[in-house]
Amino acid sequence: MASYDDVMSLSVRRGFLWPAAEMYGGFGGFYDYGHNGVLLRRRWEDLWTETFLGLSDNYYLIDTTTILPEAALKASGHVDHFTDVLVTCTRCGESYRGDHLLEAATHAEQEGLTPAEIDARIRELKIRCPNCKGELGPSREFNMMFPVGIGPTAKDRAYLRPETAQGVYLNFKREFAELVPLGASAGDRIRIAWAAEKNEPTAHEIPAEGLVDRGLPSWYVYHLLAVQRFYLAALRVPRDAFRFAELDEKERAFYNKVHFDIQVRQESLGGFREIGGVHYRTDHDLKGHESGSHAKQAVTFGTAKLVPHVLELSFGIDRNVWALLDLAFAKGDRLVLRLPPRLAPVTVAVFPLVNKDGLPERAEALFASLRKRFLAFYDDSGSIGRRYARMDEIGTPFSVTVDHETLEGKGVTVRERDSQKQIRVPEAELADTIAKLLSGETSVVP
Amino acid sequence: MASYDDVMSLSVRRGFLWPAAEMYGGFGGFYDYGHNGVLLRRRWEDLWTETFLGLSDNYYLIDTTTILPEAALKASGHVDHFTDVLVTCTRCGESYRGDHLLEAATHAEQEGLTPAEIDARIRELKIRCPNCKGELGPSREFNMMFPVGIGPTAKDRAYLRPETAQGVYLNFKREFAELVPLGASAGDRIRIAWAAEKNEPTAHEIPAEGLVDRGLPSWYVYHLLAVQRFYLAALRVPRDAFRFAELDEKERAFYNKVHFDIQVRQESLGGFREIGGVHYRTDHDLKGHESGSHAKQAVTFGTAKLVPHVLELSFGIDRNVWALLDLAFAKGDRLVLRLPPRLAPVTVAVFPLVNKDGLPERAEALFASLRKRFLAFYDDSGSIGRRYARMDEIGTPFSVTVDHETLEGKGVTVRERDSQKQIRVPEAELADTIAKLLSGETSVVP
Numbered sequence: 013m014a015s016y017d018d019v020m021s022l023s024v025r026r027g028f029l030w031p032a033a034e035m036y037g038g039f040g041g042f043y044d045y046g047h048n049g050v051l052l053r054r055r056w057e058d059l060w061t062e063t064f065l066g067l068s069d070n071y072y073l074i075d076t077t078t079i080l081p082e083a084a085l086k087a088s089g090h091v092d093h094f095t096d097v098l099v100t101c102t103r104c105g106e107s108y109r110g111d112h113l114l115e116a117a118t119h120a121e122q123e124g125l126t127p128a129e130i131d132a133r134i135r136e137l138k139i140r141c142p143n144c145k146g147e148l149g150p151s152r153e154f155n156m157m158f159p160v161g162i163g164p165t166a167k168d169r170a171y172l173r174p175e176t177a178q179g180v181y182l183n184f185k186r187e188f189a190e191l192v193p194l195g196a197s198a199g200d201r202i203r204i205a206w207a208a209e210k211n212e213p214t215a216h217e218i219p220a221e222g223l224v225d226r227g228l229p230s231w232y233v234y235h236l237l238a239v240q241r242f243y244l245a246a247l248r249v250p251r252d253a254f255r256f257a258e259l260d261e262k263e264r265a266f267y268n269k270v271h272f273d274i275q276v277r278q279e280s281l282g283g284f285r286e287i288g289g290v291h292y293r294t295d296h297d298l299k300g301h302e303s304g305s306h307a308k309q310a311v312t313f314g315t316a317k318l319v320p321h322v323l324e325l326s327f328g329i330d331r332n333v334w335a336l337l338d339l340a341f342a343k344g345d346r347l348v349l350r351l352p353p354r355l356a357p358v359t360v361a362v363f364p365l366v367n368k369d370g371l372p373e374r375a376e377a378l379f380a381s382l383r384k385r386f387l388a389f390y391d392d393s394g395s396i397g398r399r400y401a402r403m404d405e406i407g408t409p410f411s412v413t414v415d416h417e418t419l420e421g422k423g424v425t426v427r428e429r430d431s432q433k434q435i436r437v438p439e440a441e442l443a444d445t446i447a448k449l450l451s452g453e454t455s456v457v458p
Numbered sequence: 459m460a461s462y463d464d465v466m467s468l469s470v471r472r473g474f475l476w477p478a479a480e481m482y483g484g485f486g487g488f489y490d491y492g493h494n495g496v497l498l499r500r501r502w503e504d505l506w507t508e509t510f511l512g513l514s515d516n517y518y519l520i521d522t523t524t525i526l527p528e529a530a531l532k533a534s535g536h537v538d539h540f541t542d543v544l545v546t547c548t549r550c551g552e553s554y555r556g557d558h559l560l561e562a563a564t565h566a567e568q569e570g571l572t573p574a575e576i577d578a579r580i581r582e583l584k585i586r587c588p589n590c591k592g593e594l595g596p597s598r599e600f601n602m603m604f605p606v607g608i609g610p611t612a613k614d615r616a617y618l619r620p621e622t623a624q625g626v627y628l629n630f631k632r633e634f635a636e637l638v639p640l641g642a643s644a645g646d647r648i649r650i651a652w653a654a655e656k657n658e659p660t661a662h663e664i665p666a667e668g669l670v671d672r673g674l675p676s677w678y679v680y681h682l683l684a685v686q687r688f689y690l691a692a693l694r695v696p697r698d699a700f701r702f703a704e705l706d707e708k709e710r711a712f713y714n715k716v717h718f719d720i721q722v723r724q725e726s727l728g729g730f731r732e733i734g735g736v737h738y739r740t741d742h743d744l745k746g747h748e749s750g751s752h753a754k755q756a757v758t759f760g761t762a763k764l765v766p767h768v769l770e771l772s773f774g775i776d777r778n779v780w781a782l783l784d785l786a787f788a789k790g791d792r793l794v795l796r797l798p799p800r801l802a803p804v805t806v807a808v809f810p811l812v813n814k815d816g817l818p819e820r821a822e823a824l825f826a827s828l829r830k831r832f833l834a835f836y837d838d839s840g841s842i843g844r845r846y847a848r849m850d851e852i853g854t855p856f857s858v859t860v861d862h863e864t865l866e867g868k869g870v871t872v873r874e875r876d877s878q879k880q881i882r883v884p885e886a887e888l889a890d891t892i893a894k895l896l897s898g899e900t901s902v903v904p
Contacts, residue, residue: 027518027632027633030629030632032522032523032526032628033523033527034628035628035751035753036527036529036628036750036751039523039526039527039616040608040609042523042525043523044520044521044522044625044629045519045520045522046518046519046520046633047518047519047520047633049521050520050521051519053521069835069836072473072492072493073492073493073497074490074491074492074493074496075490075491075495075496075499076478076490076491077478077479077488077489077490078524079485080478080479080485081479081482081485084479098610098611107610107611108610109610154610154611158607160604160606160618161604162485162486163486164542164544164553164554164555164600165553165600172618179478179490182478182480182481182482182490183476183490183492186470186473186476186492187492187493301481304482305482389515
């Protein structure tokens with residue numbers, strides 16, 4: 013059980029992440045990644061790529077500009093509909109998001125309310141300006157995108173893209189290969205919280221066929237299963253800490269017909285929190301860009317010409333990194349980050365037991381050979397106990413120590429992070445043993 | 459020898475990169491990456507990370523927000539000095555960058571001119587508005603950053619960061635480990651073009667010590683060598699297509715004391731072009747943030763307290779990807795992308811010779827085992843010649859074909875991209891053979 017401060021304090025101390033621009037008094041909501049954070053995130057990305065490209069040969073990568081011209085975002089609906097409700101104080105002029113004001117007053121999520129509904133709730137709850145206690149004016153819709161001007165005098169209107177997905181739709185016809193019918197795999201249960209239950213910390217275990225029977229498209233259920241497998245099998249999220257939470261019609265974005273958030277329970281954030289989503293967007297995007305650009309988007313499928321419907325699997329990488337840190341955080345008599353070994357920033361650490369008798373030279377030679385195959389780290393500073401503790405805090409699964417017995421040809425010790433158990437391994441077999449420990453083929457614990 | 463159109467046409471056809479938002483008439487200067495481009499770029503990043511983290515254990519990764527508050531960019535000097543000279547037509551009101559107008563008229567680079575100098579050159583060359591032939595007004599400095607507003611009403615001023623480096627300086631004290639004195643490695647020659655020669659397509663081969671004798675700091679020369687080694691050894695850029703080009707005082711950014719561009723000769727862009735830079739920024743940044751934020755930046759080095767000087771190694775990833783495509787482009791009787799094998803989006807392709815007699819099943823089984831270890835690709839569409847051609851165009855170094863002899867236990871053929879030579883390899887040895895071919899331990903050509 014980790015508090016937000018626990019995880020943030022470890023993150024700052026061990027270089028996973030830091031509040032951005034802190035020397036200028038901070039910069040609300042922005043964070044920077046340190047060395048260990050960059051490595052952790054890149055490994056998450058590697059595993060994600062491997063998993064979803066591995067589903068079939070019909071998945072492709074694409075990476076698009078972060079700035080899009082106004083015409084594209086007009087056609088997608090974002091210029092008109094990507095709005096939040098804003099409330100301004102009639103006395104001091106400070107502005108607030110309406111849902112944030114209501115959430116602060118009620119300690120419950122307040123999504124999908126109209127300006128009129130928010131005004132009614134503000135009157136009902138007698139909410140006043142948090143800054144000056146003045147009376148709040150009527151609420152209004154406010155576009156949340158960042159406008160930027162392109163060209164020497166910034167005269168061409170554009171925006172930082174409000175969602176990653178739009179770049180994909182603009183390039184759909186280029187990457188289009190073929191439409192493949194997908195069915196739901198049977199025999200597996202999917203963890204679901206229905207819209208009415210989303211403030212409860214529970215989930216139903218529903219068979220894939222059961223979700224199809226309730227009207228979800230089979231290809232939608234197929235991808236729920238693929239996503240769940242990624243979290244449970246590849247990222248090793250405990251089953252009871254994972255679920256899909258349904259969003260009802262008022263909560264869904266304007267382009268979604270079916271929407272389940274991907275949620276992971278994070279004690280540091282107070283319970284289940286969204287870290288991604290599975291969005292059935294229908295033909296909203298491709299039809300929108302077709303009418304906005306007059307470029308035909310239909311493709312041939314069998315004997316039919318049709319504009320495909322879009323399923324968007326959305327993952328917040330930063331939210332995923334935080335969830336990994338939260339779930340791995342384990343504090344008992346010592347602090348250990350129990351990351352899945354493949355995700356740890358450092359795979360194997362190498363220490364000389366003491367800094368004399370030729371042990372550092374022997375350990376450095378071993379380190380030099382291990383680093384060709386693994387992300388290795390050499391440390392000869394402080395006591396061996398402090399060095400183990402440092403590796404435990406960044407989640408290093410295996411620590412190798414060179415001691416006096418090593419000089420007598422008796423090999424090195426390999427210590428496993430979670431059990432703290434040690435085995436002796438001949439130097440010549442060390443790299444292969446680490447590889448087997450990583451793959452789970454062998455274990456330090458008998 | 460590849461023209462720009464050659465490389466762009468291959469890139470679009472084979473999914474390396476595309477002009478962005480083309481269905482809305484394009485979006486000058488913005489490009490999207492397709493599947494093969496994402497893979498190529500990620501492999502460049504892997505090799506870059508491996509190379510520079512491998513220099514010593516005192517190099518760290520950091521990844522920072524793309525938006526920075528105004529106070530930080532005021533202190534860094536960008537709010538006041540990150541400007542270009544702009545000229546506006548007195549008749550039609552269209553604006554142009556002064557250096558671009560001069561470059562169009564003279565076909566030579568025009569960097570570092572003041573507004574007064576640009577006005578004088580415009581009068582001298584009798585340049586008029588390219589749009590309406592009207593008279594051009596006096597030029598003025600114009601800030602090139604993208605402003606964005608933060609917070610619900612966008613009232614906190616911030617900018618898209620004008621250079622990646624600033625985020626590093628704001629976090630310097632967090633990542634600071636120790637200062638390590640670096641000397642130049644001797645015995646290697648560095649390819650240099652001096653400022654006065656930068657429009658010539660040549661370079662001097664100067665020993666590292668010779669550059670130190672000319673007054674460059676030894677740690678600066680050390681990094682020139684490391685960068686050159688990355689391009690020549692890891693990326694396999696031909697030696698004569700690589701050089702460092704000196705920038706003189708007028709051309710350098712306001713924060714640089716010594717600045718050499720990293721240049722690669724690219725026929726598609728007309729010769730040597732900048733793809734990065736080695737910038738000695740002195741203590742400009744850390745001193746600037748110290749006085750802007752009042753957070754002390756000095757660290758202890760031996761018995762001294764000092765604010766370190768910054769050496770910035772800057773790499774344009776997109777420019778590097780283009781340079782790789784340009785250099786690899788080879789068109790004779792066939793079109794081949796001769797990428798270094800480790801950078802190719804696909805490492806090994808697997809084909810059944812024909813789609814009958816059980817060959818596809820055998821090839822698919824082989825593909826399934828290879829993809830566990832390599833980036834593999836299966837293709838059974840069209841003639842075998844067309845399949846080879848497709849792989850040649852995306853730079854796949856090895857193509858494996860399953861034929862009727864395979865069914866008789868006589869192994870498969872492995873074809874090497876550049877030589878088009880083939881060898882027969884037993885199926886059981888195939889994966890190891892591919893690994894040896896990749897590492898250069900063995901070769902298809904005897």
